[in-house]
Structure formats: structure tokens, C-alpha cells
Amino acid sequence: MIDVQGLTYSYNHDRNYAISDISFSVERGEVFALLGPSGAGKSTTQGILTGLLQIQHGSGQVAGFDLKHLSRDLFNKIGVSFEQSNVYGKLTALENLEFYRKLFDGDTEEPLELLKLVGLDHVSGKRAATFSKGMKHRLTFARSMINKPELWFLDEPTTGLDPAIASQIKDIVMSRKKHGTTILLTTHNMFLADQLSDKVGFIVDGELKLVDTPRNLKLRYGQKLVQVEYFEDDQLKTETLSLVNEEEKMRLGAIVNAGRIETMHTREATLEEIFIKVTGRELVYNEAD
């Protein structure tokens, strides 16, 4: 569905590249997460893939369309949800979607159904300017689904949303994924990327450092650890023990045999830990993430 090679882009047409030599592919029905800190080049990559930025160097195809000769017909196949909500403040939620659906050819979603899906049906007749940030974000998200996209670009879809609504958005994304929609997710939220994606790409300073499945990354870069809470001398203690190291394996056995375990969990490396290990950089989160 997406196949790009050597994407390089400079906003000032000089050697200060926002992205450099980016190559990856996304299969039909796959969820690909582009994971990186702010300013890493995620949005630039998405901008090129959605035609908002003109390709400068490299080549690629999106939904069967050559990036160098994009046709407006591409936009009947893709949906884009922006990080910053961008809806018409003077129009109501319903009017926003009614207007946008008329810009596409072919079959579209029912605006009221979409509003129901994102929990905005009760304010469908209210002007978007009166909405909270989260409501505007949900309306932007809903709008990106109006043309039933085969390929869906989601830029920080849960940023700024409260956990309940973020969870609702995640459910919608999962549901679309089940129905075969290909999704390109750009985020700095590793939990979201971990939960939703089939493949992740780590992008830092405009360079794609690594692409793999979350499972493979955890296996390759993570350690097999067990975190155990137990009572000893009437005191609650916690230890993290390796399942590879012989000595620690014996220690774990001893704790298990003592029988005073409160909790015990296998502990895999998180995507964030792997990200730091691979890139030497930390991901930065918003409070709401």
C-alpha cells in the first residue's frame, strides 16, 4: 500500500534535511507506526505521503499512485487525521462533515453515524468553535473517515484526549484495522504504537533507524526478566530477576519455594526502552498522553 525509497526533504531546499533517505513499505491491511520524538520528521514523512509536501528526492508509491505524479483521485482512497484539529468553527459538527463528504467521489459515510461513533452526536448541531480541544480533535478524526479510506493516516490520534476517549479512538482504529484498512500512524506515544501497530519504525533526526514488529524488537533488544513481590521477615520486597542468568534463576526458584509470593510478572522491555537503546534518544510525551 505504501512503498517509499530514499525520501529526502528540506524545507529550505538546502542541506538541512527534515528527513533523509527514508525507505519503508507498508502492506495492505497493516498498521505501521512511525515512532519518534517531536521534530524527528514524522509529520514531514506523512506530509510527503499525503501530497501536502511535494517530493524532492527519492521515489515511492502510495495506494498505487506515484508520489511524483500524484492524482487527485488518490484522495478518494486516503483519509488524513491531523495532529492539530482543523475544522470550520462557524459550521456545526454536522455541517463540517456534510461539507467535507461532498468533496469526494464515490461512497461516503453518513455524517451522523460518524458523530455517533466518536461521541459527538449530541452536539451535532453546535458550532465547532464552541467545542473543547478534545471535541474538535474527535471531529477532525471523524472527518478523516468520511470517504471510507483504504489507507488511513493518523497523526497523533490520541494526543490531548482524556483516557476514556483515547481508548474509544483506539477501539475505532482497531475495528478499522480488522476491516482491512491500512493505517500509517505517526506518534511519539509508544504505548499507542505498541497496542495498535503491526510494525514500527523508529525515526530520529530525520533518519529511519530501524523497522520491525514490536514483538521482534522486544525479543531482540529486551531481556527476559521476572519481577516478583514477596514477603521476607514480614517485609514486602521486590526483585527483578533474569531468566537467563543461572544465579538469578536459582534465586527465583528459592523465592518460589519459600511460598510467600504476593505478585509475579514477566517483564519485557518496553518500546520506549528499546527506542532509547537503539537511538540513544528519549521520547517526549505530553501530559495527556
Place this chain on the structure above:
Amino acid sequence: MLRRILAVTLRDLRSALRDTMIIYILIAPLLLALMMKAFVPTAGNTVLNIAVPETASYELVEFLEGYGRVELADDRAAIIDRVRDTDDLVGVVQSGESGLELIAAGNELAGTVEMVEAVLLRWQNPDVELPIDLSMSDMGWRLSPLARYGSSFLVVFMSVFGGMIVMLNLVEEKQYNTLAAINVSAIRRWEYVVGKALLGLVTPVIHAFAVLLIMGFNQINYLQVALVTVAIALISMITGFVIGVYQSEPIGAVASMKIMFLPIMASVFGGIFLADKWHPLLYWSPFYWAYRSIDSIIMQQAKWGQLWLNNLIILFITLIVFGLMYKRIQRGMR
């Protein structure tokens, strides 16, 4: 295609009707026309107005017409009623065998009654020297100058308002960053531009029709008015696009649009007040050509050939401006 163009136009219209600044822009020309209309009768009163009964002799009416506008009324009572009206009019009725009686309401402009008295004195005795040198000459005015030039100016000036509406709708797109969403929809760039432009073209035409009708120009060719208004609205619209795609704040955008006022005023007032030999100085301005067209339409002297030529000149200048601004507009739309 048409569905998408209309969607953009109707969205803009809906949004415009919820914007107080645009509503003001929509009604301001009508208010200006109404105000101007209120002033026009005063301008018409610069000549003597005299009412006489229908029974008055042909010679008397002809004599009085040499000095002012003469109205015929049924009888003395009708003349008194007419004199009581607010405008500046004096009644003259037969008194006795050969005498004449002057009827005034007392609200006439200073000197009006005295002038009519002097005219009547001369009627009765042609040898009498009038205390004033009263002469009437036809300078070719068929209309009040205020109605003629004021209306032409208003029609040309209002073309900017169409551009302003386009501009404010684009500023709204910038404000809410909705252009990005438009750019990832299936609408083609030209469809979007046409959709945006429609309101900027239709509004000046509606304004022009309304203003000219308010001013009482019922007999002129409105197809000619529409043709000229659309042509001149194009340049305002291009300016609206240029400013709109770069401004994200309405007050700043309107302030920038004021740049149009100077060439418009210079062109129209230059066309009115400058001697013909200086008119070539205004040939660069499309507003000058639009003013000339509208003026000739109002005077019912417009010929299609001349109008088309003027329009071609306007479109040619517009094309040059568009060529200069094209890249700027295209960059701003991204």
C-alpha cells in the same frame, strides 16, 4: 465537479452569513445608496420649480420654462397642496383678469420667491430689467451629478467588497487551518478556486443591481451592468486571494485590502474631474475603464462594442496582475 464547486460556494455563504463583518460588507453598499438617494433631490433643487394650473396659457408656461421646471396642477387647491410639500417649489396662479398671484409655503430656499417674483414681473412687462442676471443653459445634464457620478463610483467601489468576502473566507481557512484538510480531499485546485470566487463575483453584481435600482435607474441595460461588474470584480478577487492566503487574522486582512481604495478613488475621481487630455494618465487602471463603462450605461449611451473593448482592457490588466500574483497565491494555498 459542479457539486464540489457549489459545496465550496455554499459553505462560504453559510459561513459568511454567520460573520458580522461580512454581513456589514453585504449591507453597507445598500445603506450608502439609500443615503445618496436622500441627497439627490436636494441637488435637483438647484433650478426654479414652479407649479401652474392646467388652465394657464401656453405662452406663460413656455415663458416660465425658460427660467425653471414647470409642473401643471389641476387647480388652485392642487397647487397649494403641492406647494406644501417639502421640496423647493413656488405656485403661480391667475389673479383677476391679467394679474398673477404667487403662492409660497414659507419654507423655500433663500432667494427662490424673489427670483420667481422677478420672472413674473418680466412676464408682465418685458421691458423691466431683472435685478438678477438669471440665465438657464443646458450643459448636457440629464441627471443629477450626484446620482450620475455617485452611482458610478459606488458600483466600481463595491467591486472590492466581493474580493473582501473571498479574502475573509480564506482568512477563516487560515485561521482554522482547514486548507490542509481541503488539500487532502478529492477537490481539484481549480474547482476550489472557482467555488471560492463565485461569491466574490456574484456579490458585486447583486450590489450593483441593488444600488442602481435604489438610485432609480430603471431604464438602463442591466445585462451591460452585470458584464462590467463581473469584469472589474475579478481584479478585486485576485487581490482578495493574495491577501487571504497569507493573512490569518481578519482585521489585518481588511486593513491590507484598503490598498485597493487608492487606485479606485484615483481612477473614478480622475475620470470625473480631469480634463480629457489627462485621461491617458489613468489608462493603466482597470477601475478607470470600469467607471467609463458604468457611466455610459447610466447615461444610456453605452454601445456594446465599446463595453466589450473596455472589458477586454480590464481583463488584460487583470491577467497581468494575476500573472504577477500567481505564484504567491499558489504558495499560499499549500
